[in-house]
Amino acid sequence: MPLPQLAILHGDDDFAIAGRVTELKAEMGDPSLASLNIAELDGKTITLAELRGACDTMPFLTEKRLIIVRGLLTRLTGKTTDDAGHSAEEAAGAGASSQNFVDGLIAYFPELMPSTALALVEPKAVNERSRILKAAEKAPGVEIKKFDVPQGPQMMQWIIRRAKAGGGEFSPAGAEALATAVGDEPRMLAHEIEKLLAYVNWARPVEKADVEQLTPAAGEAEIWDLVDALGTRNAQLAINKYHTLLNMPSQDQFAIFGMIVRQFRLLLLVREILDNGGNTTLVMQTLNQKPYPAEKLVKQARNFTLSKLETIYRRLLDLDLTLKSGGAEDTTAIDTFIAGLTA
The missing domain is CATH 3.40.50.300 (P-loop containing nucleotide triphosphate hydrolases)
Structure with a gap:
């Protein structure tokens, strides 16, 4: 042209x-x-x-x-x-x-x-x-x-189009995992897309497991899935997600537990905003969240009442003290905690 x-x-x-x-x-x-x-x-x-x-x-x-x-x-x-x-x-x-x-x-x-x-x-x-x-x-x-940075679901489509332009392919689950892990940072996303396409040698679609294996922040995607499972009372899926995190070479038990605590703290704050008439835009402004994670937080927060989130958060803090004092074996204690939440 x-x-x-x-x-x-x-x-x-x-x-x-x-x-x-x-x-x-x-x-x-x-x-x-x-x-x-x-x-x-x-x-x-x-x-x-x-x-x-x-x-x-x-x-x-x-x-x-x-x-x-x-x-x-x-x-x-x-x-x-x-x-x-x-x-x-x-x-x-x-x-x-x-x-x-x-x-x-x-x-x-x-x-x-x-x-x-x-x-x-x-x-x-x-x-x-x-x-x-x-x-x-x-x-x-x-x-x-x-030129606007893609937001929300548009980011997933941006990843899929970018991969196609580079001669490769992303599955929807792979694109969502990468969008969750990296956020709306096009330069970083482009770098990760290129790395992941090279990893699969452009021979097959990049899947969620590939993102989890290669992208440093991909553990956050499993945290989202774990919380989704808790919100739908699916104990087995939640425990499976927790153990998937444990098997990631870049994660350890204390880091994973910290991510879980952080996620529920955010959900508690989001639920308070929603109960006071707020929306996704207010969540973005108040909690300094990008559009995509803000939308997911709002969606997850709707799976819990405020009182339920307060109860979960208190139990997480109690469990944190127990783990730090050596009062329980880490993996077993968290498995029991997850099972208790979904009972």
Whole structure:
């Protein structure tokens, strides 16, 4: 596809943005010549004159010149806008120079040379009411794309699509386990996906067991399953999940027990939020949770009453004291505890 004359790539998924920038560079053709016609500039310090100078330079031995400017719109528009669509910086009258830059940039969009491709790359979303964004929408040959980090079930689909693009495959259970273990961190997820595909040699789908074997934080997925089993009163499944954790080389009994205690502490707090009229958004804000684990916490908390969670948490604290004092054999004590909860 041809290079857009003006591209605005913005949002918090820096990994996806980096991928699109790589595509733009690839569209420049022969790397030996492309490198002579690609300029990357710092939008935090660039002046309008410097930007125009870079964009008005003719390409060398190629048809196009690509100018990549990082962080300019974030600098000019600030984090918030007023009702008129002016940035916080503009609304506060932070300086005529900033206002002049905005006006000059808007006026320059239609004047871009046909041989120039200007890519404005932003580390956060630009407000849709921004005057700059509205003006850019009217420019010829424009590409404006917002890249959001996938949330909740979308993260699982992102993992599956990413694996397919890499020539491999993830089962739904494998994708869910990886999403639970890593969270909404696209760069880390991409690294783990590549590692897991190499582990199965691209010969079969990556399964949950593969994630548990290779991904350091994958033990958390088993904790979720263990708590799910407790919530549905499935003692055998809960005990099986506990022993699966014990067999993981990266886990020990005290670490596993600590994870169980932490999970029920979170569920207790979530149940209190729900009982007071709160929702998943409030859980995210209050407990500093990402969307995917917050949704799972809310779902799990609904399996228990507040009084039941308070009882479980007290018993966990009592068991913690017993284990630390040597009053019981660790594995047997926790097996008994799990069986008692599901009785």
